[in-house]
Amino acid sequence: MTELITFTVVGLAIGSIYSIASVGLVVTYTTSGIFNFAHGAIGMFAAFIYWQLRWDSAWGGEWPAPIALAFVLLIVSPSLGILLQAIVMKGLEGTSETTKLVIPIAVMLAFIGITNWVWQDFESRIPEPFFGRDSKWELGDAFITTHQTIVVVVAVFLAILLKVLLTSTRIGITMRAVVDNQDLVRLNGSNPNASALLSWIIGSALAGLAGILISPLLGSLNVLALTLLVVNAYAAAIFGRLKNLPLTFLGGIAIGLAVSYWNWVSGTGRKWPWLSELRATIPVLILFAILIVLPQERLRGAAIKKHREVFTTPTMKSSILWGIAFVVIISGLTPMLETKWEFSLSKGIGFSIIALSMVLLTGYAGEINLAPLAFAGIGALSAYQFDVGSTVETGAGFATLSTLLALLFAFLVLSAFGFKRKKLWVLSVSIALATLLLVTIFDDTTGTGIASRESMSISGILVATLISGIAGALVALPALRLRGLYLGLATFAFAIFVDKMVYKQRQTLSLDIPFFGDGEDITFNIFNNGALNMPRPDFFGINFKSNQSAMLILLAISFTLIALFLIRLKRSTYGRQLSAMKDSPAASATLGLNMLRLKLSVFTLAAAIAGFGGALHASNLRAIQEDAPFTVFEGLGLFMLTVVGGIGYVSGALIGGILYGTAFIVMGDFWAKLSTDWNSFNWLFTFVHDFFLFLGPAVAGIGLGRNPNGIASQIFDGFRVLGQRESRRVLTIMITIITSVWILRVSNLIDGWTFLLLSLPILLISTLIADKRSNLEEAETRNWELLGINTEISMEDEAFLDQMLDLGSYKSQQISKVDRDE
């Protein structure tokens, strides 16, 4: 009985905090239509500030609790809300689902970056509960702390207050009306911006409160743990279907209780050690389950908004030329670059290969996947376990497994390519047999087992690809009905699951495959000691171990081949079907497209690409850890920067990967070098260095994540414009500067890396300037009042007017267009 009361009270207290956080999330979502990924990060930030004011010995500290609370909750958090709404979130209405996800993710990464920057040292920061650790009262034999009591009372009070605000006050009703129709609210004389602002103020304050309340329960402050706590709030918010506050509140409490009771039942992991991490994943599992059980919005015309992301596909010929050029440039760079820089660049290209999986899945098919690196991680782990790590004792088991995986994989993917019955069977079986041959003969993996190899083999990479692909199918299978935000959240939940349950797994598991070998055939120790040493490949007679240049070129060639495959795919029947599914699910369904089969296949294929990239990337890095490089946060960062690069283009993946894996680190390094060279400006260069390292990706995301087409297309457009007559001046200036930099390089005044660092941005910036100038000229010549009087009305004009008048129903296009014009 005592235990029941204790665990119930703990569950209620934690649940109340989840409720507070999730209610805040729902308030911002219902009034602004934006699912605030940064919600947890705001709470985390508030908890750090509160700690600083109350307990830090160096600055602040010793503030009385009420004053510190009032300062954080009434001044800091609301100001953050105002800043976010006024500067970042305001322009997001009517933009694409992807943009609406990317910007809050960027904000989240910004908060994490700022906090890591400000509170850099590894000091342990331990917040105290209200009225201290000893303040408690008795209920039966159980003790209840004052902190727990306060948490529950505050949560109930806030819930009632919000309910009254949203249903019985004028501003509250306006807030709810804004979600339904901004224009109507405006016509009725209310200001939608004011109510959106208020909702962000309330949301941020609630996030801050949740952060402060929960931090004493977690021990010392931890940036990522606090940020991730909000995932529990996601589950509650989805339980309330993102609009129902009472249900959301109950959902939070229920999740808190579920976690607490699980701790009780499982004896905090003592009875089933393998499941010890499960308590941390319960909310994620609940989130996944709720998403799947929740009735989905039906497919209908107006519900799925169209947006102005129209990705053009390059021709095959020009793609091949660009691809060759890319490999040649990379190969040509290798003699110029030190090994250290080669390694940096190869890291970026490794990420680019993984980012290609998002081009296929999100760019081409419109399915959002926030777990790209989870699939990459699964790939790397599989390569390790099945190739180099001697997991499988018998070669026969390994060969069987690879063959079956290949058969399943071929079936899943090929059936959506229009192959049926006999053809499908023949092809799939051939692929499976080819796999068998490769594994047994070519790579010689039968016999006593693979044992510990010293290098990565082709079979290892192949099995990594297959296993990730099948994992993709397994995740996609329950999530097939989900789209947009909901799919994003489901994949996000999967990424956290992999983080907690796979990367943190230390137990040894044994499995017996029937009919093969004797005893236990497979012995898993997924993540021994939290780090795995990944060997480099050793094939085609090239030893990649000592040769970083060869590794870099191998990565570049792999990227190019997959990229060309994707472009070819885009131009095929399969690619057109992906476009159709992305553009209009309703029309695709009524035209008889089997979207479930198509989705399953594209998920499998994309996850396989991620797995392939993950195995190769890990092998290039030589080691992977539980907290790098395949965690959920890194996945979000890569997703965000791929959108910045242009998620509809393979070149966008290249830019995204290099930005993520190379650019910011190299830039940080550059400034760090400057700060040691010019000591008197040390403070400035250190600041810039820290800025790039901590905030670079987030700032790029916030600044550039809005352009649905990404910078890749702008750059390519820019190259085209640069070739035109009008841009002669820009071209001349560009060539002059680059030539001067080159002269500096030739006369050895600067090194090769500085040359690149100076000339590449100039090249890119001039294309952007040229593009901008040509757009401006075009805009100036358009005079709509005189249309039809001094010019003929072209078909494009008519189409544009139709869209502006909503004759054809491209409503959200119209909104986003008007937004931009404002």
Place this chain on the structure above:
Amino acid sequence: MSELTLAGITIRFGGHVALNNVHLAVESNSITGLIGPNGAGKTTLFNVTSGLLKPNEGTIRLNDQVMTDLSPYRRAKLGLGRTFQRLELFPSLSVEENIQVAAEIRGEWFRSSNGASSVSASVQQVMKLTGLNSIASKSVAEIPTGKARLVELARTVVQGPSMLLLDEPASGQNENETEEFAQILKILNSEGVTIFLVEHDMSLVMDVCDKVFVLDFGTLIADGSTEEIQNNPVVIDAYLGGING
């Protein structure tokens, strides 16, 4: 013989009854109209028929096949095609590709020996019929609504449906375009396609339809030939009453 039969279709959205026990039959090889004031439930009826919505009660038959529980894509395979009131084109594809993708989907239903060539032949044929040849390579985001309606029609016609549901195809078209559209509908009908048409443009309805159903507040209030409907006092009242609130 009836091509499409709806029997006792009822659908509720919460407390609102969008369609109330609707019985109707569209005769094979006819052009049948469905009219009614805004909010009468016309598009809902199309959504139920094409499978985007499940009815709470009632059965739907195409020819003699019950398809109430079939998914939209299976209904398409049975020969049911539709267009949308709010355009549902594929803006990332060109005009020709919009039609091509539909033809390719059809090609996957049946095993045809000459896949690619029959796809391209049928696409060319439909583009000729609808007169879209001149703008084949344009992006559908860049064409006016009148043309976009034609693309939607062509996209479903290329699949060779026996039954076509057209949801307000004339909205956004100018008079000439509507006249040409009517001609295309007559050609299709003469080739054996049954057409079921929701339309506000009465001149189009009166021009092409053999028979008209009238829907008001989710209930079927009248049916008959175009002349009968024009003079039906209940129908006149529904339209005028609709205006007065």
